[in-house]
Amino acid sequence: MKRIVGFALNYYKIILLLAILAVSSSVTQDPLQNIKNMIMIQAPFVMIYSFGMTLAVITGGLDLSLGSIAAFSTCAAAFLIIKDQIFIGIAACLLIGAGLGLLNGLLITKAKVNPFIATYGMDWVIRGAVYIMMGGAMIYHFSSDFKIIADGSFLGISNLVYIALAILAILMFVFQKTVFGRNVYSTGANIKVSRLTGVNTDLVIVVVYMISGVLASTSGLLYVARLDCAEAFLGKNFGLQALAATLIGGTSLQGGKGGVGNTVIGVLIMVFLMNCLNVLKVSTLWQDAVFGLVIVVSALLEMAKQRYANYLQL
Amino acid sequence: MLVSARHAGLEFRGIRILTDTILEIRNICKSFSGVPVLEDINMSIKKGEVHVIVGENGAGKSTLMKIISGVYRKDKGELFFEGEPVQINNVQKALNVGIGIIHQEFNLLPHRTIGQNIFLGREPIKSNFLKIIDHDLICKKSKELLDYLELDIDPRTLVYNLGIAQQQMVEVAKALCFKSKVLIMDEPTATLTRKETVKLFEIIKKLRSEGVSIIYISHRLEEIKQIADTLTVLRDGRVVGDLSIENASIDQIIRMMVGREIKDQYERQYHLHGEEVLRTENLGAKRFSNVNISLHRGEIVGLSGLVGAGRTEIAKTIFGEDAIEKGSVYIYGKKYQRMSTQKATRLRIGLVPEDRKEEGAIMEMPIRHNIVHAVLPRLFKSAVISRKTELSVAKKYMEELGIRAPSVNKLVKLLSGGNQQKVVIAKWVCADCEILIFDEPTRGIDVGAKAEIYGIMSELVERGKAILMISSDLPELIGMCDRIYTIKDGMVTAEFSRTEATQEKILAACV
Numbered sequence: 001m002k003r004i005v006g007f008a009l010n011y012y013k014i015i016l017l018l019a020i021l022a023v024s025s026s027v028t029q030d031p032l033q034n035i036k037n038m039i040m041i042q043a044p045f046v047m048i049y050s051f052g053m054t055l056a057v058i059t060g061g062l063d064l065s066l067g068s069i070a071a072f073s074t075c076a077a078a079f080l081i082i083k084d085q086i087f088i089g090i091a092a093c094l095l096i097g098a099g100l101g102l103l104n105g106l107l108i109t110k111a112k113v114n115p116f117i118a119t120y121g122m123d124w125v126i127r128g129a130v131y132i133m134m135g136g137a138m139i140y141h142f143s144s145d146f147k148i149i150a151d152g153s154f155l156g157i158s159n160l161v162y163i164a165l166a167i168l169a170i171l172m173f174v175f176q177k178t179v180f181g182r183n184v185y186s187t188g189a190n191i192k193v194s195r196l197t198g199v200n201t202d203l204v205i206v207v208v209y210m211i212s213g214v215l216a217s218t219s220g221l222l223y224v225a226r227l228d229c230a231e232a233f234l235g236k237n238f239g240l241q242a243l244a245a246t247l248i249g250g251t252s253l254q255g256g257k258g259g260v261g262n263t264v265i266g267v268l269i270m271v272f273l274m275n276c277l278n279v280l281k282v283s284t285l286w287q288d289a290v291f292g293l294v295i296v297v298s299a300l301l302e303m304a305k306q307r308y309a310n311y312l313q314l
Numbered sequence: 315m316l317v318s319a320r321h322a323g324l325e326f327r328g329i330r331i332l333t334d335t336i337l338e339i340r341n342i343c344k345s346f347s348g349v350p351v352l353e354d355i356n357m358s359i360k361k362g363e364v365h366v367i368v369g370e371n372g373a374g375k376s377t378l379m380k381i382i383s384g385v386y387r388k389d390k391g392e393l394f395f396e397g398e399p400v401q402i403n404n405v406q407k408a409l410n411v412g413i414g415i416i417h418q419e420f421n422l423l424p425h426r427t428i429g430q431n432i433f434l435g436r437e438p439i440k441s442n443f444l445k446i447i448d449h450d451l452i453c454k455k456s457k458e459l460l461d462y463l464e465l466d467i468d469p470r471t472l473v474y475n476l477g478i479a480q481q482q483m484v485e486v487a488k489a490l491c492f493k494s495k496v497l498i499m500d501e502p503t504a505t506l507t508r509k510e511t512v513k514l515f516e517i518i519k520k521l522r523s524e525g526v527s528i529i530y531i532s533h534r535l536e537e538i539k540q541i542a543d544t545l546t547v548l549r550d551g552r553v554v555g556d557l558s559i560e561n562a563s564i565d566q567i568i569r570m571m572v573g574r575e576i577k578d579q580y581e582r583q584y585h586l587h588g589e590e591v592l593r594t595e596n597l598g599a600k601r602f603s604n605v606n607i608s609l610h611r612g613e614i615v616g617l618s619g620l621v622g623a624g625r626t627e628i629a630k631t632i633f634g635e636d637a638i639e640k641g642s643v644y645i646y647g648k649k650y651q652r653m654s655t656q657k658a659t660r661l662r663i664g665l666v667p668e669d670r671k672e673e674g675a676i677m678e679m680p681i682r683h684n685i686v687h688a689v690l691p692r693l694f695k696s697a698v699i700s701r702k703t704e705l706s707v708a709k710k711y712m713e714e715l716g717i718r719a720p721s722v723n724k725l726v727k728l729l730s731g732g733n734q735q736k737v738v739i740a741k742w743v744c745a746d747c748e749i750l751i752f753d754e755p756t757r758g759i760d761v762g763a764k765a766e767i768y769g770i771m772s773e774l775v776e777r778g779k780a781i782l783m784i785s786s787d788l789p790e791l792i793g794m795c796d797r798i799y800t801i802k803d804g805m806v807t808a809e810f811s812r813t814e815a816t817q818e819k820i821l822a823a824c825v
Contacts, residue, residue: 177698177699178696178697178699179690179691179698179699180697182683182690182699183690185679186676186679186683186687188680189676189678189679190672190676190677192672192673193672193673193674193675193676194676194687195655196633196635196655196665196667196673196674197570197655197659197687197688197741198655198656198658198659198660198688199655199656199687255763256676256678256679258676309679
């Protein structure tokens, strides 16, 4: 019994994911096609901006401005891309993402604003700026050279998957294997000790928010390429979705723990759960409630895992 | 004679004869996940005595106290209070029975007043219907308690504004308010200065004369002679012996605590000093001004002073954590008017802070990460961490500093206080620091580990490093240092060489 409970607690995320897959597969016509769709088209977007959130959470903060950064940077870049300045447009988009992340980082480290307040406030400010910039208009009909980024595929696998995996690999390497990554974790675990050990904690935090900004604009760009439309409303719920995926994945808000690897599972659980609720024809009114429940329950399971780790010999 | 007979003890030719037992502990056992922490503990606390419990860290003192005060449950054994068997299942029950505890870390709400803290959770109310808190009564009663403790503060003062010693007194007042008959104090003097300690002892004696029994835990063996009536020594979860204080010597107590001889704790060899590595010139910042001190290779220099005199602030300013406001710091002869912790570590300065849990080591990370933390950028110039190198470096320094742990992957929070401190020191030794600042390096550390830390410090200066040491423990400071500066109210008041320094002279310059 002890071993079964221990196993279940240790691998509850995988078990949860498999359970969701089993339920959705049992009601869909073509389960494999359904899973493929989710992984190819839905998951990569969510994953990329959720990585940004995860990194911010590891430093002990969070980034609620992901969605508006995505909207602002892509809308601004869309003016260039629509004139076939694709590379300059993409570069501008990523630069704007980094710049807005820099602003977040400076607010948090230099002005010492709480990360929640800083990024939540910035979210409104940036979103307001996009509305003003776009004035209710949309930019669409991009050239196919641009759209192929999201629409194209290689060896039957969507480009989106390659891009997400490449980003995952880079982040895993940087955050697990480099001195910078180590400093991010140590800053999150205890900023005071890290500073007193000579780590430039301000720089570490600023760079993480810049990376987070770049990831937000990357996923925004992919959305625009996919939907063939840049609009001011893009990414309205990026921030909270990313936070949910991060938490479900098991990265703790305390900071210094977890990682982008965890978030991959968190995103898959989230994406397949939404898909499952859709195919089960659960009313949208109930979907939010179920979704929230999963967040709370996974937090409880994570707590149980820590509390009984000794007893269950995990 | 009659008056004292009504209280617990009788004065008989100057010797207190203690009459009845208030708390009897019988055959208490406790284990955590299969590891026995307490085995068959028997002890009896008499009415109106100060019963000191000593033992190394991990001997089981705190666990025993937590069982008595209802924080933990015992596995086996019985407790008798005033002759009656009692079941103490939670803290509330213990308080109702009459057992109060003052933990090492205070349980006070900083943004509430003294009165609100004393009456927290049992505020007197004006009417039963509306449950309005009677603030006037809180004030009046708190004032009485504070007067009793000879503390002249308005009970409406926020705890936030109090010094450590005053906060301690608020904790005492809280316990008294419960009419505790047994009061447990866990290392009450760890953060107090000499003067405040004397004050606390007066209060303890006053309580004792009124029949309150005090269970007193301490690492400071010198104090024990002054305050204790009886003494119990714990080692590895067992009672090694009960002593009455008249026929116990400090050496004997130490022998019983560690189960082995500790010879001279402070083994130092004195050589001629090398070149000057650190000097401050009219250094001033938030809490101090005009500080001129110097430090040479091969030398341990002490900073003595009361808590709050500005010693830690001087250290943190030199290390770049606090900003320099006036004057400058010379490191290896080069003048610096601005410092930062990054600059300091690049200049091979290391700080072992006073609060090792919050500032010294990252508790939630393994030993390995903590040891290589400061050396990372130099060890891995390509910015990519090689796990193999990291492991071998961490292992090397773990052995060199005698950190006792099953592996370098163990989380620091799972180590004992002494080993945690050694991890912090290992971090700086690993970074090959030339100048080391030790702020209260042995606070809350058991006797055995203390001697080891002294050994490490001696060896570092033998190797030509320079150490600046802050300590409130005068014997330790005099035993270890080549020179001692005394600090009072943010100013250097005197400088003593090793041969001149005595406790009396230093104290006179500190207060």
